[in-house]
Amino acid sequence: MILTDTHTHLYSEAFDKDRDEVIRRAVDNGIERFFIPAIDSTYTQAMMDLESDYPENIFLMAGLHPTHVKEDYKRELKHVEQQLKERKFHAVGEIGIDLYWDKTFLRQQQEAFRLQIQWAKEYRLPIVIHCRESFDEIIEILESEKGDDLFGIFHCFTGNLEQAKTAISYNMKLGIGGVVTFKNGKIDGFLDQIDLRHIVLETDSPYLAPVPYRGKRNESAYLINVLEKLSDVYGRSKEDIAKITTENSKEVFGV
Template sequence: MIDTHAHIYLPHFKDDLTETLDRAAEAGLTDILMPAIDFDSLPQMDRLSHARIRLHKMMGVHPCEINNSRCNLEASLLAACAANDIVAVGETGLDYYWSTEFVEEQKISLRRHCKVAKTLQKPIVLHNREATADLLDLIEEQQDGRLTGVWHCFTGTIEEGRRAIDLGLYLGIGGVATFKNGGLDKILPELPSERFILETDSPYLAPAPYRGKRNEPAYTALVATRLAALLDRSEADIIRITTENARRLFPRIIR
């Protein structure tokens, strides 16, 4: 399995990172992709390693951090993302949950991330919270055949999922799929599994039965189990499909 979205470099794991990654390996994970929050994320990622898990870096500026970073400096983002060990541009996107005060600044930032992703031919990783219509409209605006990526932590409707897929995006399936009130039980069976990838968003959004506690990459297995049940497929089949999808979207992780 591949956890395509985990912030394991954050302080939440400072006391037991090795044990956390050991549990991930024992659960069947081979790779973990680490999305950046801002430019300071990279040196934190660089300090991490594990004997059995391949760790991969992304670079981007989270929409909630755009006023605290250099995300307006396109040259800095381009230079950072051009490094060979950066597998994707992200996470970026739109977040209207905490504030709608900086909507235009978030859109400007997202457009710059899209430009960098297309220039470097690397996938983009999209955060979306209460901004679905604007996010998909902006991706449609930017899509010229060169943009690939993932709607991280997909929680949309069937129609929104289909539109995202038509725009070239994969859908990141995580802990919300296990929530009784998450709503994805009716939605995911109506969307193509060939566009699903697994994620945890660790340390956030832990799946049931750990909801409300710290999330960790080993819980990717719980998401796979739930997705298999929702799609009436074997767990082995879901793991194979989502792993193939992740490798297709993030080709640099198999180099």
Template sequence: MITDTHTHLYSDQFKDDRDEMIQRALDAGVSRFFIPAIDSTYNEAMFQLEHDYPKNVFLMMGLHPTSVKDNYKEELQLVKDWIDKRNFYAIGEIGIDLYWDKSFLQQQQDAFKTQIQWAKQKELPIVIHCRDAFDEIFEILEEENDDKLRGIFHCFSGNIEHAQKAISYNMKLGIGGVVTFKNGKIDQFLNQIDLKNIVLETDSPYLAPTPYRGKRNESSYIVNVLEKLVTIYNLSPEEIANITTKNSENVFGI
């Protein structure tokens, strides 16, 4: 059993073959899909996915940093309304993204911190989006660090010092297609990170692993990520799948 801890199955990129794409993943042994939120415009599609695949799809709720704009307070209130109304498995994806736009940094910091506090109140994990913002992310994690802080550092692409620091805040490292890239670099030190700190993800439809790099990603391609970890850790595919799925169970509680 393989768990994809981060996949945007509701993406419009899957509108023409969503069911077939999900079936390919199920056929490949991927039986659990954890679905990150972006903003309120995607909620209906997320809930429809959950309705269609109740045994396989597990939803998060949160406000993505690239969706933090002038109306972010309104979007945050919608997040709060939903997490007070029903069950979710994480608050995510949340964080800071300074790659596209630095002008909303202060608002992103506020949204990130607020959602971490909600997660701790609800005893939920967080799923962190970090792009060009390790220092800013770690600064807030340090402020919020306590025994209730836990989660996943999604799409981890930092160095070993970043990895060790993330783990020190009770985060698992979400490893996806980047580990298969020639210039991804994380494959050069990942064997120094205990596998108990690793979960698998695709971030589909983004960041497709080699040999699909540059094409639309999908959850069945997590097998290519798993195969790369087989070579890094010198373990069988079954062992990698079992350990990383158990790690995801420890994070999400199911």
């Protein structure tokens, strides 16, 4: 049984003391593929080092995270553009709009999101979307950019059934992680109405640890807990869900 964590920040400082052990625990649980979203230029070297240490397991993305769209966002975007020119990445992400913490840079976030979508199209790459308190703003841009060359993952999907169907209509898979195990997460109430072909698994570690680890540091090994919950939700074996969601990740990322 091979599992894919389609969204994990393994380069995060949260793993500096035990990164190798964290990866080994995940691999021991069958999680062998780790897709690594970018945040900003300050993490680029750490991401490259991680790939160098685990070339068979680590798959990198390039992008500017919406909460890091600040006064210097144009310089950061130039860094992303340069990276895409210089080497292969497996997605442009994570990108999007986040209005939870701060609405100051909404216009700049919209500009950065649109531009990075266009780069993804240019390089024929999927996008990985970060959406927080911004579903309508995200959809407005996806609507204007829709087409066969627009595809990817709605990372950490926490919306309702109607929003799930809307996201899927733009060629997006739904990234399902620890939130599905939360009592107040709500998505477990309708997820069985979404065909498994639209689902990929993720942890977003070190964030959003699933029950029973909620509130603690998340890690990729805990993807097993997400898998177990989806097995209950869909009434399918863990092996079936692992196989289908990993095939879905290959469809998105091309690897």
